[in-house]
């Protein structure tokens with residue numbers, strides 16, 4: 568299925584947790600507009616409310632996710648129905664959990680991808696945690712494979728973005744690889760593209776002022 572991002576794209580993840588003063592569709596729509604002013608070529612956003620509000624003000628592709636449940640198991644768009652909700656809100660493609668963990672409704676990754684393709688006709692990005700999951704996700708029909716969950720499923724936590732995973736997957740699979748997770752600097756984004764990423768997704772370092780402030784505060788302390 569056609570991937571709506573040209574090579575070397577910068578996608579900005581606009582998400583704010585409930586404890587943030589920026590939580591909510593209005594703030595995230597403004598954040599997305601500012602990311603576009605800076606040159607973002609795509610937006611990643613969570614939930615029906617945020618996706619709909621962002622869709623109303625931007626015309627670049629939106630990667631929708633629908634985080635459900637707690638963060639212990641599969642929580643990023645865990646079902647085809649969860650994907651459908653954000654697609655109907657305006658997402659152009661969806662990202663889903665692409666790890667090899669059991670999904671809450673017992674379906675396989677390939678069945679979820681197949682259902683999204685059949686019912687909604689949009690590309691699917693698989694958020695994976697390791698190399699084997701990336702290979703399996705490509706085999707299962709994912710249109711893009713992203714390194715989003717590397718370091719978040721109990722294994723080794725890389726320092727910075729998982730460039731090794733980006734490079735290994737880019738050399739092994741035919742679909743575009745997206746570098747996502749812990750990209751904090753333009754140099755790291757560049758390194759991810761040089762490692763073979765088709766696109767990079769940057770979240771916290773652009774859209775989370777409290778986390779950015781904390782970095783400066785710790786440096787100053």
Ligand SMILES: CC(=O)N[C@H](C=O)[C@@H](O)[C@H](O)[C@H](O)COP(=O)(O)O
Pocket residue numbers: 580582632715716719747748749750768769770771772
């Ligand atoms: C593990 C997980 O839940 N990742 C989430 C996925 O949507 C977001 O919380 C991240 O902010 C996003 O992946 C971008 O990464 P970073 O914020 O590190 O640039």
